Amino acid sequence: xxxxxxxxxxxxxxxxxxxxxxxxxxxxxxxxxxxxxxxxxxxxxxxxxxxxxxxxxxxxxxxxxxxxxxxxxxxxxxxxxxxxxxxxxxxxxxxxxxxxxxxxxxxxxxxxxxxxxxxxxxxxxxxxxxxxxxxxxxxxxxxxxxxxxxxxxxxxxxxxxxxxxxxxxxx
Numbered sequence: 470x471x472x473x474x475x476x477x478x479x480x481x482x483x484x485x486x487x488x489x490x491x492x493x494x495x496x497x498x499x500x501x502x503x504x505x506x507x508x509x510x511x512x513x514x515x516x517x518x519x520x521x522x523x524x525x526x527x528x529x530x531x532x533x534x535x536x537x538x539x540x541x542x543x544x545x546x547x548x549x550x551x552x553x554x555x556x557x558x559x560x561x562x563x564x565x566x567x568x569x570x571x572x573x574x575x576x577x578x579x580x581x582x583x584x585x586x587x588x589x590x591x592x593x594x595x596x597x598x599x600x601x602x603x604x605x606x607x608x609x610x611x612x613x614x615x616x617x618x619x620x621x622x623x624x625x626x627x628x629x630x631x632x633x634x635x636x637x638x639x640x
Contacts, residue, residue, distance in 0.1 A: 476530055480521045480537040487517070488545075492559065560609045567605035580607050591615055
């Protein structure tokens with residue numbers, strides 16, 4: 470039992486370290502990882518593996534470390550949902566990048582998004598140019614949501630690439 474407690478403490482320590490590290494040094498666009506980001510995440514996971522399980526390389530040790538990670542992540546999500554102040558420590562607020570066809574260059578600079586990256590994202594949403602964007606928002610998950618408007622028909626169109634599945638509570 471002492472070995473499992475040791476794995477649990479080590480795993481939680483690594484989880485908190487990684488959470489703080491990603492918050493401080495990670496990109497705001499985690500959903501849009503480039504090759505260097507993927508390599509970094511793979512190398513970090515390999516580097517911290519031994520820190521979590523120590524000398525215990527058994528199946529039981531690995532599964533227990535994974536269980537601790539699932540429970541820690543679940544608890545973090547619940548805490549963020551119930552405590553808005555805590556959520557603000559973990560996640561940034563959404564950032565408006567384009568409003569009524571005008572790019573906010575200060576917001577782009579703070580978010581470390583180039584105009585080329587913004588235009589690429591807008592094109593991925595099926596919008597030809599920034600002028601046709603009513604609102605573009607860098608969401609907390611790193612995705613860019615785009616609401617475009619058609620000046621000829623005076624209608625708006627909303628697109629977002631990442632699908633979010635939400636549990637619907639019955640009762």
